[in-house]
Amino acid sequence: MTRRSSSVTIRDVARQAGVSVATVSRFINRNAPVSAEVAERLNQVMTELRYVPHAAARNLASRKTRVIGLLLNNLHNDFFVPLLNGVEAVVRKKEYNLIVATYHANSRNAMPPPIGPHNTDGLLVFSDGLIDEDLANLTTSGFPMVLVHRTSPPNLGIPSVTVENIEITHQLVEHLIQVHGKRRILFMRGPLHQEDSVRREMGYKSALAANGIPFDEKLVLNGEFERDIAFQVLNDFLSNGKHVAFDAVFTGDDDAAIGVMKALHEHKYRIPEDVAVIGFDDLGFAPFLNPPLTTVRAPTESVGKIATERLFELLENQASNGAVVLPTEIIFRRSCGCPA
Amino acid sequence: MTRRSSSVTIRDVARQAGVSVATVSRFINRNAPVSAEVAERLNQVMTELRYVPHAAARNLASRKTRVIGLLLNNLHNDFFVPLLNGVEAVVRKKEYNLIVATYHANSRNAMPPPIGPHNTDGLLVFSDGLIDEDLANLTTSGFPMVLVHRTSPPNLGIPSVTVENIEITHQLVEHLIQVHGKRRILFMRGPLHQEDSVRREMGYKSALAANGIPFDEKLVLNGEFERDIAFQVLNDFLSNGKHVAFDAVFTGDDDAAIGVMKALHEHKYRIPEDVAVIGFDDLGFAPFLNPPLTTVRAPTESVGKIATERLFELLENQASNGAVVLPTEIIFRRSCGCPA
DNA sequence: TGAAATAATGTAAACGGTTACAGTAAACGG
DNA sequence: CCGTTTACTGTAACCGTTTACATTATTTCA
Numbered sequence A, B: 001m002t003r004r005s006s007s008v009t010i011r012d013v014a015r016q017a018g019v020s021v022a023t024v025s026r027f028i029n030r031n032a033p034v035s036a037e038v039a040e041r042l043n044q045v046m047t048e049l050r051y052v053p054h055a056a057a058r059n060l061a062s063r064k065t066r067v068i069g070l071l072l073n074n075l076h077n078d079f080f081v082p083l084l085n086g087v088e089a090v091v092r093k094k095e096y097n098l099i100v101a102t103y104h105a106n107s108r109n110a111m112p113p114p115i116g117p118h119n120t121d122g123l124l125v126f127s128d129g130l131i132d133e134d135l136a137n138l139t140t141s142g143f144p145m146v147l148v149h150r151t152s153p154p155n156l157g158i159p160s161v162t163v164e165n166i167e168i169t170h171q172l173v174e175h176l177i178q179v180h181g182k183r184r185i186l187f188m189r190g191p192l193h194q195e196d197s198v199r200r201e202m203g204y205k206s207a208l209a210a211n212g213i214p215f216d217e218k219l220v221l222n223g224e225f226e227r228d229i230a231f232q233v234l235n236d237f238l239s240n241g242k243h244v245a246f247d248a249v250f251t252g253d254d255d256a257a258i259g260v261m262k263a264l265h266e267h268k269y270r271i272p273e274d275v276a277v278i279g280f281d282d283l284g285f286a287p288f289l290n291p292p293l294t295t296v297r298a299p300t301e302s303v304g305k306i307a308t309e310r311l312f313e314l315l316e317n318q319a320s321n322g323a324v325v326l327p328t329e330i331i332f333r334r335s336c337g338c339p340a
Numbered sequence C: 001t002g003a004a005a006t007a008a009t010g011t012a013a014a015c016g017g018t019t020a021c022a023g024t025a026a027a028c029g030g
Numbered sequence D: 001c002c003g004t005t006t007a008c009t010g011t012a013a014c015c016g017t018t019t020a021c022a023t024t025a026t027t028t029c030a
Helices: A010-017 A019-028 A036-049 A053-060 A082-095 A134-141 A165-179 A195-210 A227-239 A254-268 A302-316 B010-018 B020-029 B036-049 B055-062 B081-092 B132-140 B167-176 B194-210 B228-238 B254-267 B300-315
Strands: A067-073 A098-102 A121-127 A146-149 A159-165 A183-191 A220-222 A248-251 A275-277 A295-297 A324-326 A329-331 B069-070 B097-103 B121-125 B145-148 B162-163 B185-189 B219-223 B248-251 B276-278 B295-297 B323-326 B330-331
Touching: A010 A019, A010 A036, A019 A036, A036 A329, A036 B228, A053 B055, A067 A082, A082 A302, A082 B081, A082 B097, A098 B081, A121 A302, A134 A146, A146 A302, A146 B194, A159 A195, A159 A302, A159 B162, A165 A183, A165 A195, A165 A275, A165 B081, A183 A227, A183 A254, A220 B228, A248 A254, A248 B185, A254 A275, A254 B069, A254 B300, A302 B097, A324 B254, B010 B036, B020 B036, B069 B081, B081 B097, B081 B300, B121 B185, B145 B300, B162 B254, B162 B300, B167 B185, B167 B248, B167 B276, B167 B295, B167 B330, B185 B194, B185 B228, B185 B254, B219 B228, B228 B254, B248 B254, B254 B276, B300 B323
Parallel strands: A067 A098, A067 A121, A121 A146, A146 A159, A159 A324, A183 A220, A183 A248, A248 A275, B069 B097, B069 B121, B121 B145, B145 B162, B162 B323, B185 B219, B185 B248, B248 B276
Antiparallel strands: A098 B097, A295 A329, B295 B330
16 A cells, blocks of 8 residues: 655646656756756756656666665774765765665575675675675776775785785784783684775784794684674683683784673773783774773774775776775784873 | 676576566566577576676666665764674575665755755665654655654654663663662763663653652753763863762763763763663674663564565555564672672 | 857657567367 | 366566657858
């Protein structure tokens, strides 16, 4: 019994204004001149009739959707707020719409990606649900994409926007070692194949190596960059009476650092005296955790903004490839042992 | 030079499988029986041709978009992560898409709402950009909507999902007064016409009244439920040498509470000894702020989930109106003065 | 001044699906 | 055994725009 009121169409406007639909269309899209008097008449009629162009009809005829898609693994991290904010701001400015969808490696067998060429003009890909093969297919069919926190597979040259991970992590972990004398540093890593996590692990390992500390598999836990999971795995780890000793935790991201801190608290460890904690991202709450979190400032909102801008460059055929790597910066606070 | 490879259409599939397009359509939508052998053939052909139905064509013909929209004032609050997560989960389960857009009262003059009947099948409205008149128009045209953290204008009967604000705020503020002896409680409110903010202010005032404390206009600041703005206004307030005295801050939401704490810190106030702080929402980081934040737990993810489910009820014509108010609960932590 | 460019508009064919209508063959019911 | 349902399929109109092509009137300028 849906009675979505027979909406007013471009023909109604045309008739009412005494012009052809083509003229109305041209006026709406401003892609061909229209005489001043007709323009005025159309303006009047359109507001009078409360005419709103029907998106689907438009999309079908013009073969574009005016929608861009953001594909995420999930929505389990406060990290996404600044990212979304950056993305949405430029999408809005361009008068496009934004579809947000989640899709991850495990979804892949069950269903095709919820967004793609059939319902968007381009994709911001921050998901491991699209494997390299998918990216290759999409690229060869000319579908615009920008990778976010992930770099292009070789030879595809898909533009990407990421942040500097390895060197900064190396420095931060080395700080833990050299300044605070930590030597048993647990790494709470993220999703196994997520590039940030992988690269942060590289930085972690290279800092250990550079300081003569052997890498110990047992000091790596899988926190998935999720607060609750990080809590869970560290809690399990600590609840096991004979777990290996450790004196610091490098958590791959700030949100998971909360889970880490929670587990440490519950097991009566003092931060940073017993166990130092460092994170990554510098989310808004980081300075106000107890203790304030030493972390790496990642320009997440800029990542969203720049990635989206590059996607629009692609849409406008301004060739734009190459990998943008935004700089990061260590923010020293108390959780690593530094003074306030 | 866009060459979005001439995508394969339903006609290609039909030809290849030796059936009519109608049959293919029926098979895809499973809305009419198709013989087993044809079904199998179609399955084969469709995967072979990598056929994906063109969304716009579908939308146009079927007069539905399979998209629902979430309209927000902005994306400046960590609060939106659980909300989005709840919404997205049910949207995905229903195999719909989700458009996220921002629109607020000030946008209203500049442009029409970015989402509405022209590009979605229904709206989750968490925005003051749509005024009561807009809601009335949309409702009379039969457009499905569910209000989030906002109740229906009188006589419209738009379903809504909110959380209990007044009573719980009354209790919490009263706790500050009766247990911790606070009497000069500053209220960092949210957007002026946002219902949560208004109702929390009502609870705040009724608690003052019930305890014989006069309401003081000067103790109300406009933090807009935004971290940075809350910091800014409180910082300005404190920087004014002759500001009125206060011994507590009730911040309308946790994210802004971070800004409040930051300003207090910078001005050397001790929390809670000099100034107690309480928030609202119980965001993930709240237990780990310094000091841990006393706040009200709001089931934000559930709000998103339930609101979206109700919207789908509407889409499926299962009449669903009335206002759902989810219960809230005070979480006592140290920032109000309670012991750890 | 006449040919060519430009401005303003209209006509009608797409765009890629859905679905009302119609038809045929097989199964059913009394 | 025959009228009626049911299962399956096809034809073609339609959804509401955009845009290629065509037309006419007006400028431009060599």
